[in-house]
Amino acid sequence: MTEQDQNWFQEGLTDSFVEDLKQRIEAAILPGAEKYFEEGGNAYTQNSPDLKRAEMAVNYFDYQPCAVSVLAVLAAKGNRSAEMIVRRIFDNVSYYLEEWRSQEGFTTSLRRSQLHLVLAYEILYDLLDSDIQTRWRALLLRSAVDMLEHFDHFQEKLPALDNRGFGTGINHVAIAAEGIWRTGYVLDQPNFCEMAGGFIDRLIDYGHPDGYFEEHTNDEREGGPSLVYTPLTAGCAYMVSRWRQVADVARFARCGALFRNFCDSHIRAMPFADERANPHGLGPYGVALHALSLEGRGFLRKALNPEDNPSLTSNGRLEYLSRLYFELDNSERGPGTTPEPWQDGSFRITLPLGVQRANGWHAGISGMRALNRTLSPDGDYALDRQTLVYLSHDRAGTIVSGAKSKKNPDWSTIRIGEDAYPVRTGQLDEGFQATAHYEAFNATASWTLDRDAELALSTDSDEPATAQIVLELCTGSSIEVDGKAISLDDTQETVESVTTVSTSKWTVRCSEPASFIWYLSPFDPYSEANKSAPGSRRPVLRVPFYGSVSFTFSPSESSDG
Template sequence: MPNLELAHEGLTQGFLADLKSDIQSTILPAAESYFTEEGTAYTQNNASLKKVEMVVNYYDYQPCCSSVLGLLAAQGNDRALTVVRRLFENVGYYIGEGREKEGFKVSLRRSQLHLVLCRERLKPILETSETDVWGQLLAQSCEDMLAHFNGLQERVPALDNRGFGTGINHVAIAAEGIWKTGNVLGREDWSRTASEFNDRLIAYGHPDGYFEENTNDSREGGPSLVYTPLTAGCAYVIQRWRQTVDRNRFDRCGTFFRNFLDSHLRAMPFADERANPHGIGCYGLAIHALSAEGRGLLRLHLENVQLENMSLEYLARLHFEIDHMETGPGAIPEPLLDGTFRITMPLGVARSSDWTLGLSAMKALNREDSATSDYALDRQTLLFISHRKAGSIISGAKSKHNPGWSTVRKGEDAYPVKTGELEMGTDRATAEVHYESFIVNVTLIYGAEPRLRFTSDTPDTLTTQLVLEAPQGANFKINNDFKVEFDDTETTIESVHTVSTDTWQIATEKSGCLIWFVTPFNPYSSGNKSAPSTRRPVLAVDWTRSVEFRFSVCP
């Protein structure tokens, strides 16, 4: 159980100062280990990554640490200065001859801001000749970003992924760096261009508090819990710099995101249109500090962040976000309170009796608009179920071109083809979900032992597939009788009525089977392969007309 006293205390100057100090202590040895003199993009990253991901990680994402290293170097830390110089050498190489040698032309959209802050912090203590060279590199990189993102002018009047042919979060992050570069290097035209784009982006953002990635003119795409914080967070920072923050607008962003966290403060994959989030990222955290509930969330979350396990980018962005957080008392955040929340689209969450229950009737739009993109998974899952004590049972993680992850299927007909309906009441929530050849009503009935009911008018046999949050090596008890522990061998257990772990149990009124295993689709790895630790079991039940499941917590 979280320490609610800390939630009420909220954010204090002392707590944030200590956290920044801890980040500074952690980031230097980590940066020295990653950015070694002999290291390259291909030696310093996980060998399973795609080459483009290695390049982006090495030349753009992890160099975000430069802002904190610049602060340490300005305080006289020679080790930090050594790494900083290496980072600027890498910038010169990458935006110069490295583009041809590496074969990739991704702009330095994430690290630009941090490199500018680094130079700004070191300019008073270094030779002008050195900082002038850095300034020229940053100007060249800024012009490169502007060219890459069409001068921050959308090609179509839609500030989502269609506007620039790439993730709108990429453009928002670039705009943040461009604004700051213009501000520091005296290029008012750059800052003005970024400001004008930012104003249009905020105006286009969904009134419910999120920024869309993959969507259409009817705005059926819905939110991304991974990327909305990036887009909103960067837009918020630019507005703070300009002293034009619409507090209510950004407070809605914080409220939206917090409501799609469970009682363990973990994000709900079923609610994300393109990715599978599980935790709270580093971008956009300062937005939560606008409200008491948000400050309560931040205090509870940041008290438990294991800094030594975080990437250099995470550490640097968290350090930066802290500088933009408002201090003050907090309150118990929404994920720890009973109640319901939904957006205009058919996507909602209910909290009752220590359970967090999510339900969706969203269309699988990415199968139409982004069918070939590795970075737009298929919206095929309808549920999220977790318990304060038992943890996550069904996360709603999704895959790509794999109906084995779909909550309901009839053969290959396993993806919602139309935006459905969602009704949320005081004791239950029901989603009407439209597939190609049938319609299913999915009802979650709240209570100490929630029930999950599927009904359909079709005479055909349908299959419900519940992908369970139990990793390889977990112990299961089947039918309250025999135990099983899965390994690398794919297997199926028939005639299953109950599935139990040490913490939870699922009972089904119709006999089904437990399938081991399905493996998620990894957008970032070579061949989209995932580690064995990500394998999951599936409780699959065939039914006609109706079927019901009951969830309970083991004593």
């Protein structure tokens, strides 16, 4: 932690910092929107050709149109270009609902953009001609009714308010409820507010007391948190509760604290801790949850600092920018303090999932069940929980991310043949040793964090087991394997009898001879045929062992993070 970090943590969220960040967003969003919503473009020309067609559609008609709320701010200041794009986005909504959706075979409602369309209507109302006011109001009501029908008027089929309640991601329903409540408030439709508010109340009651909202889980609630989707669900529930002036601040602050505890000091979220996805960092949803605490405001001051993270406001992700703008507008201001990722200690939830922080190390440990193998075996958006560990260092960065895949046991931390996924919930003892239960054996995992970090793995089987440690190295990384330089390029390669892998920032040593395998390709839920980009390839250290094996990780003296 640098002196600058300490100053930022204490400063927290000031009015000047927030207003500067909002101005940066305003400056970045207009050129991005002009390009994305240019005349002649459509869902299939304005997105990456690698995306599934359904992802192209939702991106073009729902996600990226969220920019309309910030564009409306600019239009209200007299920016004619912003005004024209706002009008085009509203026209696109009409086209989508009246023609395009049925022609292309989609049924998705506009759950994310509804809120931002209503905000734009609010901002520009007094500047609009009466006929446009009438037309946009009718369009917003039509979209809202369409969404209410899509989500059964927020009447769940089952009392479990996870993915079972509506047969879809509960985050989708929470996002929809946020937009519907605001629509009801602005357009004087109290029944909208009653339906959305009632659902949010039930959702909050069902949320896990550890500070998360589940997606896939069961009656025993073995699913655990999602670092990607809990901020969406909790963030939208908080906004509706805040508008209604009934927000339980302590309850929502726990949601922010859970996310921060599963981040390292590089503000990288820990994939091993996510029930269904591979998170990377702080998203825009749920930012206001962090602003409810001193630690959270300190966290946001660093995480959102544009000098450290220029891509926050320069990469043109329109939905990201507009949601961040909205969250900042609804965030508490005030001083902060040192956030959890910069404090030594440990954190765990009731389920066997936790993290230890000491001597610059951030070490994750899990004994969680691979529940998605049962609940959603063929669902692209529910990856298989198969990794037991995570490791990063303040200077050396992420070493073992704990990323997961789908129907690919090569990513599993421990396996005996094809038996590579925990089949029931394990344990995490007071010493932070995790026990994972597989079909035919049990395994343990534990960290010792001194100057070096040592990972100890063991099984109770007489059969030979295999440890697989996927390293956070990508195409083009400079590495040495047993002192010999290896090129990580487009050519797959395996080096046998390896004991040491080194980079300029860290070294890992195996207690048993390993195979260094380049490369594994991850599973991409969003792309056509789930094909991942070459930049996401990773190497794995694969070690056959009997009984136990260990890995020792050392930061390089020269590593500067």
